[in-house]
Amino acid sequence: MSLVRIVRLLAAAASAGLVAIAHADATLEPPVSLDVPYVPTPNEVVAGMLRLADVKQGDVVYDLGCGDGRIVIAAAQRATNVRAVGVDIDPRRIAEATANARRAGVAERTRFIRQDLFDTDLREASVVTLYLLPSLNVKLRPKLLEELKPGTRIVSHGFDMGDWKPARVARAGNSDIYLWIVPERGRR
Numbered sequence: 001m002s003l004v005r006i007v008r009l010l011a012a013a014a015s016a017g018l019v020a021i022a023h024a025d026a027t028l029e030p031p032v033s034l035d036v037p038y039v040p041t042p043n044e045v046v047a048g049m050l051r052l053a054d055v056k057q058g059d060v061v062y063d064l065g066c067g068d069g070r071i072v073i074a075a076a077q078r079a080t081n082v083r084a085v086g087v088d089i090d091p092r093r094i095a096e097a098t099a100n101a102r103r104a105g106v107a108e109r110t111r112f113i114r115q116d117l118f119d120t121d122l123r124e125a126s127v128v129t130l131y132l133l134p135s136l137n138v139k140l141r142p143k144l145l146e147e148l149k150p151g152t153r154i155v156s157h158g159f160d161m162g163d164w165k166p167a168r169v170a171r172a173g174n175s176d177i178y179l180w181i182v183p184e185r186g187r188r
């Protein structure tokens with residue numbers, strides 16, 4: 001099921017009062033307002049995204065809305081001096097991702113930050129990965145173009161970025177994946 005369809009179903013369930021029942025039990029977790037629900041990227045799509053971005057030695061990879069950390073962990077596993085950072089607003093995801101990175105043996109080269117992705121400082125990134133929604137990609141675009149260095153690669157699972165034409169579109173698993181290269185400042 002596509003992420004857009006899941007969001008529509010959640011919205012319908014919320015208006016029918018079904019989601020409120022689930023929230024009533026979540027006493028251990030602080031409430032969070034998610035711009036997009038948690039749906040993990042399948043592993044073959046993760047591999048395709050990192051290949052499309054050509055993640056290699058020296059890269060600093062940011063996954064905005066990192067879920068269980070799978071993209072961050074896979075990026076750190078690609079080469080010994082790749083650093084990777086995951087940002088998620090949901091503390092449950094940050095706890096899972098941190099534990100997963102420790103289990104995978106890449107805790108030293110990964111970092112997970114509980115934060116709204118719109119508040120994250122992106123200046124050190126050389127690769128940014130996204131699995132959000134079309135509207136969020138478009139909303140994020142000015143921030144990406146403001147903060148990212150020329151040449152930074154942006155890869156998105158499933159969704160394009162409005163009228164910013166991607167440099168490449170590829171297929172991974174059952175998904176389209178998109179690549180953009182951040183242009184020189186004068187050409188943004």
Ligand SMILES: C[S@@+](CC[C@H](N)C(=O)[O-])C[C@H]1O[C@@H](n2cnc3c(N)ncnc32)[C@H](O)[C@@H]1O
Binds near residue numbers: 035039041069117131
């Ligand atoms: C579709 S999942 C993608 C997870 C992971 N990147 C992957 O591809 O497997 C989107 C994630 O974004 C997180 N999220 C939603 N709104 C957010 C926000 N404003 N700031 C940071 N994270 C957010 C959700 O908690 C969820 O884990």
